[in-house]
Amino acid sequence: MEEIFMRTVTETYNVYTYPELSEEAKEKVNQWYLDDPCRNDEFSEIYTEDLHNLFPGSDLKMQYSLSYCQGDGLNIYGELDLMDVFKAIRNKLYCGETFKDFWDYMTEHEQKTIEAYMEVCGRTVTLPYNDGHYNYCVSDKTDFAEGWIYDLEYQQYKNIQVDTIRKMEKLVADMFVMLSKQYEEYGYKYFYEADEEEVTETCEANGWEFLEDGTFYAA
Structure with a gap:
């Protein structure tokens, strides 16, 4: 029987925390971080929760595609409670300055008139879903006035x-065109611009280390 000789080879790696890397290696880590498929779910969760906080009596969702392609964008759709709209533009502590452009849009008399009409027409309206092949905002097509007048x-x-x-x-329509544009801008930054402080904190929290060129080191 032929005798088998085996030898053990040990490789040594220099591993680094994110702040210890060169700028070039950090760029590689940043792209790896941005390419994480979980970020899509995280973005959806963050801004769906934000919608719920801004409009707690409503049932609003997002559709989006942010790939710098034709028809890309973000659209907010679903069932909107109009009393949430009044809270958003009346209670500055409630929504901060998110809707400051609309603080004085409706007079108190106009609001009372709309509230009275809700007794007949209901307080919920539908923000349209973009049912084409695109995801850009279609809030400007919100249409309930004629139905209310008829009723x-x-x-x-x-x-x-x-x-x-x-x-x-x-x-x-104007509020949700504005908010959709704001979320879209946040989305492009979220998916394409790595914040170094955020990456540093995430790497430290997870104990991630890297090779000299920025490749993730899995012990």
Whole structure:
């Protein structure tokens, strides 16, 4: 029987924490960090939760594609409670300055008029889903004014404030065009710009180490 000789080879690696890497190696780590498939779910969770906090009585969702391609963008859709809209523009402590451009958009009298019409028309309206092959914002197509006017006329309301209803429709459309654009900008930064402080904290929290060229070292 032929005798088998075996030898053991030990390789030595120099491993580094993220702050110890060269700038070139950090760029490699940053791209590896951005390419993590879990980031897509994390982004959705962060901003779906933000929507819930801003509009707690509503059922809102997001659709998005952020690949710098034609038709890309972010759209917020679902069922919106209009009382959430009034809270958002009236309670500055509640939403901060997110909707500061709309703080004085509706007078108190106009709000009371809309609230009265809700007794007939309901307080929930639908923000449209982009059902094409794209994901850009279609909040500007929000359409409930004509339905409200019809319902109020059917109930034989007198002196219907048509301009106030259409103003409310425009408020909703403008608010969500603005918010969708804001989320889209956040998304492009989230997916394509690695924040060095964030990467450092994540690496430290997970105990991640790297080879000299920025390759992840799995012990």
